[in-house]
Amino acid sequence: MSDGDLTTATWFKSSYSNGQGECVEIAFVGEAVAMRDSKNPAGPALVFAPGEFGAFVRGVMDGEFGE
Template sequence: MWRTSSRSGGEGNCVEVAAFTDAVAVRDSKDRPGPVLTFPPAAWGGFVAATRAGTLGIHQ
């Protein structure tokens, strides 16, 4: 059910994602029993698409 990010370097500094019919869940791989964020599938898909396109609009 849960899968680790393909970008994980193996040090455990990554997120895990689980897709359900009505939600996508995300958790910290270092704190598996800890909090879980859930998103509607369309919102998660938009986030992934914007990440891949480099258009998130995050400014540092």
């Protein structure tokens, strides 16, 4: 599978998911990390380089994106 091909990706939802439908799923795709809305698995996905995904996660943990 190439970094841009998500057809055979294995998606994971956080164990912290509260069942309210406000979750994302991630998949490790080659050297990249893909992220999608768990309510719309057929919809678009964002694909990050590992460093970009790490920066995104740190931003979420630091509250940079609001509530």
